[in-house]
Amino acid sequence: MATKASRAAARVMISPAVLLLLGWMIVPLALTLYFSFLRYNLLMPGMEEFTGWDNYSYFLSDPAFTAALTNTLLLVGGVLLITTVGGVLLGLLLDQPFWGQGIVRILVIAPFFVMPTVSALVWKNMFMNPVNGLFAHAFKALGLAPYDFLSQAPLLSIIGIVSWQWLPFATLILLTALQSLDQDQLEAAEMDGASALSRFWYIMLPHLARSITVVILIQTIFLLSVFAEILVTTNGGPGTASTNLTYLIYMQSLLQFDVGMGSAGGVVAIILANIVAIFLMRMIGKNLEA
Amino acid sequence: MARAVTNRRKLIVTVAAWAVGIAIFFPILWTVILSFKSEGDAIKTPLEVLSSAWTFESYATVQERSNYVRHFWNSVVISLGSTLLGLIIAIPAAWAMAFVPGKQTKNVLMWMLSTKMLPPVGVLVPIYLIFRDVGLLDTKTGLVIVLTLINLPIIVWMLYTYFKEIPGEILEAARMDGASLRNELIHVLTPMAVPGIASTVLLNIILAWNEAFWTLNLTAAKAAPLTAFIASYSSPEGLFYAKLSAASTMAIAPILIMGWFSQKQLVRGLTFGAVK
Numbered sequence: 001m002a003t004k005a006s007r008a009a010a011r012v013m014i015s016p017a018v019l020l021l022l023g024w025m026i027v028p029l030a031l032t033l034y035f036s037f038l039r040y041n042l043l044m045p046g047m048e049e050f051t052g053w054d055n056y057s058y059f060l061s062d063p064a065f066t067a068a069l070t071n072t073l074l075l076v077g078g079v080l081l082i083t084t085v086g087g088v089l090l091g092l093l094l095d096q097p098f099w100g101q102g103i104v105r106i107l108v109i110a111p112f113f114v115m116p117t118v119s120a121l122v123w124k125n126m127f128m129n130p131v132n133g134l135f136a137h138a139f140k141a142l143g144l145a146p147y148d149f150l151s152q153a154p155l156l157s158i159i160g161i162v163s164w165q166w167l168p169f170a171t172l173i174l175l176t177a178l179q180s181l182d183q184d185q186l187e188a189a190e191m192d193g194a195s196a197l198s199r200f201w202y203i204m205l206p207h208l209a210r211s212i213t214v215v216i217l218i219q220t221i222f223l224l225s226v227f228a229e230i231l232v233t234t235n236g237g238p239g240t241a242s243t244n245l246t247y248l249i250y251m252q253s254l255l256q257f258d259v260g261m262g263s264a265g266g267v268v269a270i271i272l273a274n275i276v277a278i279f280l281m282r283m284i285g286k287n288l289e290a
Numbered sequence: 291m292a293r294a295v296t297n298r299r300k301l302i303v304t305v306a307a308w309a310v311g312i313a314i315f316f317p318i319l320w321t322v323i324l325s326f327k328s329e330g331d332a333i334k335t336p337l338e339v340l341s342s343a344w345t346f347e348s349y350a351t352v353q354e355r356s357n358y359v360r361h362f363w364n365s366v367v368i369s370l371g372s373t374l375l376g377l378i379i380a381i382p383a384a385w386a387m388a389f390v391p392g393k394q395t396k397n398v399l400m401w402m403l404s405t406k407m408l409p410p411v412g413v414l415v416p417i418y419l420i421f422r423d424v425g426l427l428d429t430k431t432g433l434v435i436v437l438t439l440i441n442l443p444i445i446v447w448m449l450y451t452y453f454k455e456i457p458g459e460i461l462e463a464a465r466m467d468g469a470s471l472r473n474e475l476i477h478v479l480t481p482m483a484v485p486g487i488a489s490t491v492l493l494n495i496i497l498a499w500n501e502a503f504w505t506l507n508l509t510a511a512k513a514a515p516l517t518a519f520i521a522s523y524s525s526p527e528g529l530f531y532a533k534l535s536a537a538s539t540m541a542i543a544p545i546l547i548m549g550w551f552s553q554k555q556l557v558r559g560l561t562f563g564a565v566k
Contacts, residue, residue, distance in 0.1 A: 009471055010390035013382035017446055018398065020379060024439040025405050031416035090310065098304035106550050107311035110318055113549035115500040117520045118538040122321050124524075125531060132333040132531070134320070141335075167314070169560065176557050214561050225409050228502035228517065232524035246411045246503075253415045254507065266412040277407035285400055 029270075035263035042257035055264035059252075065265075067240040068248040071155055075244055076223045078159040079166060080216055086163070087170030087215065088208065092200070094171070095178045105175075112168040116228035123161045124150060124233045154234045154242035161229055166222075170215045177211035178204070210283075217280035224273055245269050318542070325349070325535035332531035348536035356519070358537065365515035365541075367430050368505070369498035372437035373445075373491055379438070380445040381487070385479065387446075388453035389461060399450065402443040410440070410503045421508060428510045436508065437498045444497070445490055448559045452486025453479075489555035492548055496556075499545050516541040 039051045059065055094105065111119065127133050128149035136146040149157040181204065189199050227246050230236055236243035236251065243251070249269060253262025312319075323339070324332045331342035352358050387395045417436065418427075426432030456479065464478045502517040509518050520541055523534045549556070 006390050006471070007392065010386035010392070013386040014398065017379050017383035017402070017442060020439060021402055021405050021442060025408065028413035028416040028420075029408075031419075032413055035415060093303065093307055093310065096300075096303045096307075098300055098307050100304065100308065104307045104311035105553070107315040109549070109553060109556075110315050110546060112556075113496060113500070113546045114318065114542050115517050115520070115545070116502040117506075117517050117524075118321075118542055119317070121520060121523055121534060122317055122538060125534060126320060126324065127317065134336060137335050164314070164317070172553065173557050173561060218561060221407055225411065225503065227411070228506055228521065231506065232521050246409065249411045250414065250507070254418065259415050259419070262415050266409075266415060269409045270412040273407055273409045273412070277404060280407070281400060281404060284403065285396070 032263045032266045032270075035259050036267050038260045038263075040259040040263075042259060051260065055260045056268075059261055059264045059268065064240050064243065064248055068243045068245045071240070071242060072224065072244040072246075074155060075159055075162070075226060076220055078156075079163045079223055080219060082159070082163040083166045083170040083219065084212055084215060086167050087174045088212070090167070090171040091174035091178050091208075092204075094175050109168040109172055111164050112166070112172075114165070116165065117232050119165055120161055120229040120232045123157075123164070128157055150234055151238055154238065158226075158229055158233060158242055161233070162223065162226055165229075166219055169219070173211055173215050174208060177208055181207050213283060217276065217283060220276045221273065221280065224269070224276070245272070318546075321535045322539050323535075324531055325539045327532050327535075329530070329532045332535070348532040349540070352533050352537045352540075355533075356537075358519075358540070361514055361516050361519040362540065364430060364513055365499055365517075368433045368437060368513075368515050369495045371430070371434040372441060372498050373494040375434060375438045376442050376445045376494060377487070377491065380442060380449055384446050384449035384453055385475065388450050388456075389458065399447065402446055406440070406443040414507060417504075418507065427508060428513045430513045432508055433505060433513060433515070436504045437501055440501075440504070441494050441497055444559060445494055448490040448493065448555075449483075449486060451558065452490070453483060455486075456482050489552055490559070492552040493555055493559040496545055496549055496552070 036055055037050060037052060038048050039054070040048045090108065094101070094108065098104075114122075125133065127135050130136050130146045130148040133146075135149070139146050185203060186199060189203060194202070225246050226244060227250065230242055230244065230247045231250075234242045236247045240248075245265070246269065249262050249265035252258050252265060325348055326344045326346070327339060327342055328345055328347060331339060334342065387399065421427045421432050426435070460482070461474060461478060464474050469478065499515075500517065502521075505515050505517045506521060509515070516537075520534075520537055523530060523537065
């Protein structure tokens with residue numbers, strides 16, 4: 001069907017997108033890699049020199065790195081757990097017939113459209129603030145001492161905020177998947193006397209497995225790069241209690257001006273993200289063939 | 291659904307679903323309420339807040355003190371600009387891959403997607419230094435370029451999945467009638483592709499509007515869009531809940547409305563067609 005001429009035209013049409021993305025990928029990546037082997041601090045211009053693996057050994061042996069890696073894993077894992085379990089439950093609830101489905105759906109997905117800096121600041125001030133926050137008012141009304149969420153449980157508080165932002169995404173996708181489930185199959189199982197729990201376990205959950213995987217993989221890509229929520233709530237503190245890898249690298253590069261060390265961190269972050277990306281790409285690739 | 295649903299069951303589900311929906315939406319609702327209160331009232335107990343007087347004063351103050359309109363305009367320019375630029379680059383590419391697929395098409399698509407998996411912090415330093423050296427730091431142009439590039443894979447993918455659904459026979463018929471490639475593109479394909487393009491535009495404006503890594507790191511006072519401007523409320527002096535609420539309400543309202551219109555496309559766009 002495709003002629004030689006249309007092939008050539010197709011190549012011309014694709015090339016701007018490919019070349020731009022190639023440039024966007026190769027140039028900064030090569031520079032990051034190059035900087036990561038230099039002693040390079042913006043405060044000492046002209047002093048750059050090759051240092052081999054020094055930046056990597058400093059970065060990887062820094063206790064802040066271990067803390068940041070742990071925090072990153074806890075943040076990603078915690079949010080994934082809350083949003084997928086919550087998303088399945090909410091999906092099941094919203095999949096039932098009820099009055100006002102359209103409106104409730106709109107309410108549930110709304111947090112996803114709120115910009116990260118707004119949702120973080122709203123939670124920080126209007127809810128978690130130990131003096132004027134709604135939680136503080138609630139604690140006082142119950143006769144309890146107010147709790148300073150962001151300084152006493154910073155990471156957990158951030159997990160809560162980020163989960164609020166991502167729960168709608170998981171819910172929306174899992175609800176979409178549930179709606180494509182064959183109702184006859186469920187009815188047949190019900191007639192055969194299968195309990196609600198076993199219908200969920202043996203019919204719905206296997207049907208959802210693919211979508212759950214997609215939710216987990218895509219969220220992981222975004223969650224590895226959580227930044228704004230940390231910047232405006234805790235600045236990574238107290239200490240390194242809520243510093244994730246992205247935030248640590250940001251601090252080293254743009255606050256301490258240590259380009260070499262920041263770049264070494266960047267390479268580490270890229271490697272970690274790639275491990276997840278490989279699985280995600282396989283899933284999507286399979287779908288492309290189907 | 292064939293199964294008979296008793297009204298009682300429907301009532302229970304309705305109550306539960308509304309309760310959950312309102313609980314999830316509550317932080318947004320509360321922000322909107324506080325934006326219409328005075329600073330003194332905004333920090334009182336919830337019942338006192340609700341019974342206090344309503345006022346527009348915070349909206350006026352936010353604009354007077356911080357030139358809110360400029361930051362809003364920056365957000366508009368950056369999100370529309372990057373979406374339009376992305377479309378111009380992506381439409382031909384997606385068209386070619388959907389209608390003239392070659393052996394490499396799948397690989398090219400997958401590779402484009404893989405650029406999206408690159409953590410932004412991995413290239414923060416070089417981009418920052420390049421931007422500093424060529425004078426793109428804190429400019430709208432710089433942000434348009436970066437956001438175009440980070441969203442380009444999503445635009446190409448979304449358009450590709452929509453274009454794939456356009457039946458090829460129609461194009462062949464047009465070709466038989468002697469339509470040139472250019473005419474085919476403008477008169478046959480484009481009208482059929484408009485709904486897909488519209489959803490792509492919508493989703494990308496949302497993503498660009500809310501992008502908060504590059505906008506925070508590459509701007510200062512001048513080109514800061516709303517994401518970065520709102521972040522300046524993280525270290526405030528004195529009373530500011532009502533002002534923060536007013537600034538936030540204005541920042542999220544347009545995107546919230548757009549988002550509600552694009553629910554379906556959101557699933558498709560953000561899962562790269564893996565869930566439809």
